[in-house]
Amino acid sequence: MPKPKQKRSRTRRVGESAFGLLLLLGRAVAAVVVLVLLAAGVRTSWGTAQHVLLNGREQGTVTVASCGEDVCRGRFVPELEGGRERTVRIDASQVRRDGGEVDVAVVPGTDEVVRTGWGGGLHAWTPLGGALLLASPVMAGGLGLRRTAWAAAGAGLALLGAAFLLL
Numbered sequence: 001m002p003k004p005k006q007k008r009s010r011t012r013r014v015g016e017s018a019f020g021l022l023l024l025l026g027r028a029v030a031a032v033v034v035l036v037l038l039a040a041g042v043r044t045s046w047g048t049a050q051h052v053l054l055n056g057r058e059q060g061t062v063t064v065a066s067c068g069e070d071v072c073r074g075r076f077v078p079e080l081e082g083g084r085e086r087t088v089r090i091d092a093s094q095v096r097r098d099g100g101e102v103d104v105a106v107v108p109g110t111d112e113v114v115r116t117g118w119g120g121g122l123h124a125w126t127p128l129g130g131a132l133l134l135a136s137p138v139m140a141g142g143l144g145l146r147r148t149a150w151a152a153a154g155a156g157l158a159l160l161g162a163a164f165l166l167l
Contacts, residue, residue, distance in 0.1 A: 038128075044128075061103055136149040
């Protein structure tokens with residue numbers, strides 16, 4: 001005959017409930033951290049990517065003339081006739097410092113340009129790649145989503161590597 005179960009004390013039941021609540025709270029905090037990291041990566045990336053991806057931006061080529069620490073300057077030649085040639089600036093991380101021509105799009109209302117094509121598109125999304133790398137340990141440790149974390153880390157590394165190779 002089975003032994004009759006002994007009823008747990010009220011204190012033990014409250015303690016178990018509180019521990020379960022703490023576990024649930026820890027997972028909720030980890031999920032919020034992952035969502036904030038990924039949202040920040042997308043928002044930061046979109047600031048540049050919108051000029052690369054959306055039509056209607058003035059496009060052309062830049063011949064890099066000089067580079068400083070963070071910014072390079074060069075002569076912009078528009079694709080379409082009727083546009084004006086002018087000196088523009090581009091982030092030094094988007095071009096090789098040895099000169100050469102780069103396909104670009106003009107940020108409306110400024111003298112700043114961003115690189116277009118595959119290299120420019122991948123460069124624009126590098127903050128998202130970094131956010132994926134930062135979020136992957138939180139996914140694995142805080143949420144227990146190890147396969148998802150490996151996939152996120154792999155996608156982040158692939159994005160960063162491809163952007164570096166297509167510079």
